Every structure is written in structure tokens, then in C-alpha cells.
Amino acid sequence: MKPARTRFAPSPTGFLHVGGVRTALFAWLVAKQTGGQFILRIEDTDKVREVAGSIDHIQDSLKWVGINWDEGPLKQSDRLDIYKQWADKLVAAGRAYADPYSPEELQAFRGQAKAAKKPFLFRDHRPDNPPKWDGKQPLRFKSEPKDYHWTDAVMGELSTGPEVIDDFIIMKSDGYPTYNFAHIVDDAEMNITHVIRSQEFIASVPKYLNLYEALGLSPPILASLPYVMAPAGNKKLSKRDGAKDILDYAQEGFLPEAMINFLATLGWNDDTEQEIFSADELIKKFDLNEVHKGGAHFDERRLVWMDGEWIRGEIEFDDLYKRSKDFWPQSAAGYDDDYKQKVLGVVRERLKFFAELPELSSFFFEDLPVDPELISSHKQLKKLPADELKNLLESARSSLEESDFNIDDLTKRLNNLLEQTAQKPAVLFSLIRIATTQAPASPGLADTLAVLGKDRSLKRIDAQLKTL
Numbered sequence: 001m002k003p004a005r006t007r008f009a010p011s012p013t014g015f016l017h018v019g020g021v022r023t024a025l026f027a028w029l030v031a032k033q034t035g036g037q038f039i040l041r042i043e044d045t046d047k048v049r050e051v052a053g054s055i056d057h058i059q060d061s062l063k064w065v066g067i068n069w070d071e072g073p074l075k076q077s078d079r080l081d082i083y084k085q086w087a088d089k090l091v092a093a094g095r096a097y098a099d100p101y102s103p104e105e106l107q108a109f110r111g112q113a114k115a116a117k118k119p120f121l122f123r124d125h126r127p128d129n130p131p132k133w134d135g136k137q138p139l140r141f142k143s144e145p146k147d148y149h150w151t152d153a154v155m156g157e158l159s160t161g162p163e164v165i166d167d168f169i170i171m172k173s174d175g176y177p178t179y180n181f182a183h184i185v186d187d188a189e190m191n192i193t194h195v196i197r198s199q200e201f202i203a204s205v206p207k208y209l210n211l212y213e214a215l216g217l218s219p220p221i222l223a224s225l226p227y228v229m230a231p232a233g234n235k236k237l238s239k240r241d242g243a244k245d246i247l248d249y250a251q252e253g254f255l256p257e258a259m260i261n262f263l264a265t266l267g268w269n270d271d272t273e274q275e276i277f278s279a280d281e282l283i284k285k286f287d288l289n290e291v292h293k294g295g296a297h298f299d300e301r302r303l304v305w306m307d308g309e310w311i312r313g314e315i316e317f318d319d320l321y322k323r324s325k326d327f328w329p330q331s332a333a334g335y336d337d338d339y340k341q342k343v344l345g346v347v348r349e350r351l352k353f354f355a356e357l358p359e360l361s362s363f364f365f366e367d368l369p370v371d372p373e374l375i376s377s378h379k380q381l382k383k384l385p386a387d388e389l390k391n392l393l394e395s396a397r398s399s400l401e402e403s404d405f406n407i408d409d410l411t412k413r414l415n416n417l418l419e420q421t422a423q424k425p426a427v428l429f430s431l432i433r434i435a436t437t438q439a440p441a442s443p444g445l446a447d448t449l450a451v452l453g454k455d456r457s458l459k460r461i462d463a464q465l466k467t468l
């Protein structure tokens, strides 16, 4: 494979959500798998829509998931003289002209088209003697409408007729180029081999093909990615529909590896059942031609599941512990690494992302008050009279008092207790769990007790006994 040069070209209009980062990821994967380069280009030619801070935010987002760029960030606003030169060339070649019309005149043309029940096309109103372009009027491309057939690396064979091609604006009256012009100039100047972007630009491709021809350029490979769809309904995921800032997931303690894995498999798989992929594996296996043509629905539950898989299976324990640093409950502050590692070791099984850590682990660090609700709302325990619960818990206490609290001994004792009391785990273990954790769920009971230790466990059982 020839080294590819791909780019991600966001406009700095706010944060990136999963759809944007997925586009960046696919472009990055193509560059990496061919030993090529990935370029970050900031398309900031629409000053009205620009949101302060976005450029940093975009870079932070890409850095968080590990999408590193080889060149950039290049800002279009720093390149205005380049677009001007290219525009001048088109003017000189007779392929661009100043648009002399006032907004009112344009509106009148639109009205005429509407009255004639025809689509409005600017090219039907080309001025006979356009003024010399002095940068104050919009500059329009003089198109040569025709049929186009082209291949999109994702969408396949596409074709359109001449009616979709119009004299579009390439330079605005504020001196900035339009996206339609600037991206073509930049992709050419930056030797981009693959334009990988959202499908929203497909309808404009014929116009671009016409402009490439006028500029004497052969177009790069075009790959249009289907939308990431909202979780429900038939609409694309958007910030308006609550699509989150990708960095919110960082805040919630999702692993970037899981995010990459999730994004890559949002509309792509390698035709096997495999779901967990590392970035290195993706670089080897990803194939633009295997990207699904239809939009994939965003499902946050799948991300949560995947993050749990990464927490349990893919990340080395020491590394996982390091990354958990900022997510422990406040009550963990006085505890040493050794104890916190033990806690992480047992809660790892249930943990899906780090923001859940306080909820899953606080009872390891603080004695929570006895909550009578836990028994009165428990499916099995609520059926038993208080004195029976008391007897059961006393038997458990007597046995645990003899234990050295190593995991094997605890396991043996808990099993013996089941036999001795002729109770089901759902009753006996739930009762001991509630007494020692004051939580509706916990990791395996023996594991939990082993980490809590003898003193603490017995003290908590005593507190529960007092309420029975």
C-alpha cells in the first residue's frame, strides 16, 4: 500500500462528539496502516460560527483518544494568501467571476425561478460583463455542468446529472474562501490522498469534481462516512440531540482504548465476531471498504459494556490502578495504595467505568449507617422474621470470629454456614453482605470480607445485630 496522507478538518465551532472523532479515527487509521501521515487542519473560515476555545478542545479530544497528528494544526485563516492566489488563477483562466448582484437582485432571480417552477441556479444569471474582481464582491466559480460518475470508497458507484452543478461562491466578500473552495486548495497543497469525511458532503461532490477539472487536478480518493445516528429514530446524532462532548467521557473515567474500540466498531467490523480491538489491531485490520454504508446507531450502553471489558480483560492491573487515581471516593483519602489496590482488585469485576468507583467501593473506606430498607426491600430477607435473621447473623458471626480472614478460609466457612443453617446463598450471603457493606450489591462475599478484614466486618455485623 502506498503511504496515504489523510486529514481531519474540523471547523472550530464547539466540542467534538463521537461522530467527529470517529471521522478522525478512520482517517488516522488509513494513514497509520499505510505508513503515511495524518494531518490536522482547522477550517476556520466562517468567523461567525467560530466558538472560542474550540481549537484547543479539539486537540485535547484527539490527544485523549490517542489520535496523534503528524502535521498541524494548520489553520485556514493563516493561509488566506494561498486561496487568493488560486482564486486569481481561476479568474485569469476565465473560470471565476465577480458576483455583481445585490441581495435584492438575487432574491428577484429566486422569485423568478420559483414562479417558473424551476430550481434556482445562479449559472442561469451569469452577468455578461462582470466587474473586475476586487475582493469586495463574492467570487463565483464558472462551472461547466455535466454528468458525473464516480466511485466513493465507502458508498460505491455514484452518479449525477448536470442539474446539480452551479456557479458556487469560492471567495466571500470578507476575504475568506468558502469551504467548497478552501478544502480543495488545501487538499491539493497538502498532497492529501484520501478525503475521509461525513456523508453530508456527497451531494456537493459533483461541484467539487467540476472544480478539480477547472484547476487541472485529479481528485483524491473520496470516502464518505455514513452518519452516526441518534440512539432512536431515523436522524443523525447531533449536539442538539444530546450528543456529548467526547471529553465528558474522559471526565467520567472511560478508557481511551475502549473509546477507540467503540468508535471503530461503530459502522465497521472485520466480518468476524470479534468486538474487542486494540488500536494496533485496528491499524492492521481496518479497511475503508468494509465500512458499512448505512448509518450506525449510537448506543452508549455498548460503550459502557466495552469499557468494562477493557477494565477487566485488557488493561494490566498496575496500569489500571494508576488510571483510577482521580476517581476514588473522598473517604479513600486516608488509605494506602496497598489497600486501594485490593479494593480495585475485587471491584474490577463489576466496574464499567471509573466514575462508578465511589458507588462500588465507598463501603470499603467508611462505615455506612445501618439501612433497614436494605432488608425490608430485599426479596427473600423481607419474608423472614427478625429473630430468624438475628439467629442467622449470629451464627455467621460466631464462625467468622474463628476465621483468619484469608480468602480460602472465608470461602470454606461461608459454605459450611450454608449447610449448617440450611439456607440458600440468596438469603444467608445477602444478609451478611448487607450487614458488612450496607450496600445492595458487592463483589463476591468472601473477597469483600477478606479486603474489609476481621475487625471491621465483625464490628459491622454487631451494628446490624443491634437493629434486629
Ligand code: GLU
Binding pocket: 008, 009, 010, 011, 043, 179, 183, 196, 197, 198
Ligand atoms: N470543516 C468540515 C466540517 O467540519 C470538514 C469536512 C471535510 O473533512 O472536508 O465538517
